[in-house]
Amino acid sequence: MKRDEVRWLDESEAAAWVPLVSAAMWLPTALDIQLVRDAGLSHFEYGVLSGLSMQADRSLRLRDLAKSANSTFSRLSKVIDRLSDQGWVERRPDPQDGRSTQAVLTEAGWDKVVATAPGHVNRVRELIFDRLTRAEIKQLGAIAVKISAAVGPDGASSEKLI
Template sequence: MGYMNTASTGGGGREPRWLTEDEQRVWRAYLHATTLLEDHLDRQLQRDAGMPHIYYGLLVQLSQAPRRRKRMTELAIDAKITRSRLSHAIARLEKNGWVRREDCPSDKRGQNAVLTDDGFKILERSAPGHVEAVRQAMFDRLTPEQVGKLGEIMKIMAEGLQPQDSGADLPWLR
């Protein structure tokens, strides 16, 4: 029998569309690879910069934003995380002196996260090791054709998972 979820048929009473053996193999390989990749990148960044991968991604987002600042809501959307997880992460980055919060001048309820000079320096120091870890784990193992196909596949998956409905249950809306 294919990949099963015994908790629910999930299709309003219809028989589940179980995964074929080939689909199971691909699904498990995908889960295995993405779990290992995320762990690899987390370990590298913890060792070299004392931060998890998610924090590095937030610093990168801020470094690429105009004046190295971004509204917290936009940062949550770009990072694809809940607002509470973002708030916790920003608090930790503030404690390290890498980010500070400022009130948003155009919206008194909003806040901006701002990358500090120290935050920019830690990003500059950690970026070469991080990009090397990404290159070794992923791009050095793939042909240019495989890289192109993987990019196409990930784009299709992301587009299918990014609802256009503003009422959708997305992490950054929670």
């Protein structure tokens, strides 16, 4: 694309973009600090456990879990190893497809999520929701849905970089 063809951000777009990028970069760190301190888990690890806890059977195929966690299979596999070493997750053959492996949340893993969730939710409230009005929360939700649809698992970020 040639420089004269670029649709540069106007003043109001730039005023929204810069803090959005800053929040996107700093929020995971702020959540990591609380989770590591209080539960010995990174935000990513908690997301894996939490994601499994929200499934009806507390399990997901590893490839589906990697996709929902925005992770490479290799990174997820290492995290599953660590969570498995703690007794929180087990690997099992997928009963629907023997070639696939599922990550299954154990009872100890469920207990870990239940024990960790209150502190995590409190931190999310402190960082985000306590700072917003009800109307702003609705707006944030609508905006987040639109952005997530563009960059999420089926959006632009799923394009291969290589």
